[in-house]
Amino acid sequence: MASLKEVRSRITSVQSTQQITKAMKMVAAAKLRRAQDNILRMRPYAQRLNSILGNLTALAGEDMVSEYAEQREVRRVLVIAITSDRGLAGAFNSNVFKGVNALLQDRYAAQAAAGAVTVLAIGRKAHEYFGKRVPLLGNYQHVFGKLSFDTVREAAEEAMEGFRAGQYDEVVMVYNEFKNVATQIIRTEQLLPLVPAELPAGAQATSNVDYIFEPSKEEIVRTLIPQSLKVQLYKAVLESNASEHGARMTAMDKATENAGELLKQLKLTYNRTRQAAITTEILEIVGGAEALAAGR
Template sequence: MASLKEVRNRIVSVGSTQQITKAMKMVAAAKLRRSQDNIMRMRPYAQRLNNILTNLSNVQNEDGGNVYAQKRDVQRVLIIAVTSDRGLCGAFNSNVMKAVNVLINERYATQAAAGNIEIMAIGKKGHEYFTKRNMPTVGDYTTVFGNLSFETVRAAAEQAMEGFRTGRFDQIDLVYNEFRNVATQIIRTEQFLPIQEKPQEQVANQTESDYIFEPSQEEIVEQLIPKSLKIQVYKAVLESNASEHGARMTAMDKATENAGELLKQLKLTYNRTRQAAITTEILEIVGGAEALAASR
């Protein structure tokens, strides 16, 4: 059985930890509100822009002029993995890394055996994970979340798009956490490039949009498609950012509850140990008094 001093020290230590986790929960809740507002505003814009992008890509594919929709034999693959810069957010980061490993093993096993898979890790945790395992990485985007904005994410999107346009990569996939609510984050694995065409049945059931191009179709598409692709990456990063704060808030709330339960157990142990010590001292005093009386 632990001594009273050891139990007291553990109570103080757990109490301090509980205060830290409670403060981290409050900080995560404040950041979550801002990041949640950002992603809720971004989703309708990104979805509408993505629909326009798909329609324009279908139109331009008829002329063979859209380099971002060109389908090739998949020999070289880039996987964009969006994680966080910090831990203490439950299984948030490990779920992304598991999803990347599953994607490689199930879909790109041949390319992995040939060493033709590279990782673009957005977030420090992902970068550290893949570099420690000697996986080829592209770029260094470990400070994106320190000053999250479209400008900071655009560089990563442009590097990925340049790699596809020049033929360095034949396919690019996005792996990230999609924000649903504070307690739920869903892993998403999406094809970023080449741009996917809509299924024929979906096109048939959808009302066709009649676009008027001004000044010209080529000039509009040349500006719109790259911008839409960058918005897709930015949206994935915003989803991941909101998911991170939600996961950290949930993890710190659970840690605070666990600390409270542990404190109850430690205080109970402390009281029992103290009572046992007092009882032992009383028995020793009574035994000494009886021995003294018997000797007289």
């Protein structure tokens, strides 16, 4: 049985840890509110932009050719893995690692075996994990320190330039989508080449929206496509940011509860140990008194 000093030391240590996890939970909750507001504002804009782009592309028909829609034999792949800069968020980062590994095994096994897979790691955890396994594109370890559209735009432009130059035949994103505080969903989305919108069987590529084009629909689409790709990546980063804070808040809440349960057990152990020590002392005193009485 542990000594009273050892049990007291463990109780003090667990109490300190509980205070830290409780504080981290409060910080994560404050950051989550801001991150959740950002992604809720971003989603309608991104969806509307994609809708407009789809309508314009449908109106343009086969006359509209984009360098970002070129379908090529997939020999080289760029995977954009979005994680966090810090840990202590449960399975948040490891789920992204598993998602990328599953993608490479199921969809890009031949490219991975040939060493033709590159990762654009957004977040320090992704940079550290994939930097030991595959070639990396760029350095975006600390995007979330000062998260802004300009920072994410640089990453998107680097991926887009690589696709245009023929360095990559497909660009895929893997990230956590924010559903609620306790739930994050791993998403795998193809960024490049552009995937045509699926139409119902028998439907024609037409639009009911009547647009007035200035200067021309071709010029507008050429401008909208790069902007849409950048917004799509920025939205994925915002989803990941909100998911990170939700996952960390949940993890720290669970850690605080576990610390409370451990404290109950330690205090019970302390009381039992203290009671046993007192009982032992009483028995020693009684035994000594009886020995003195017998010697008289």
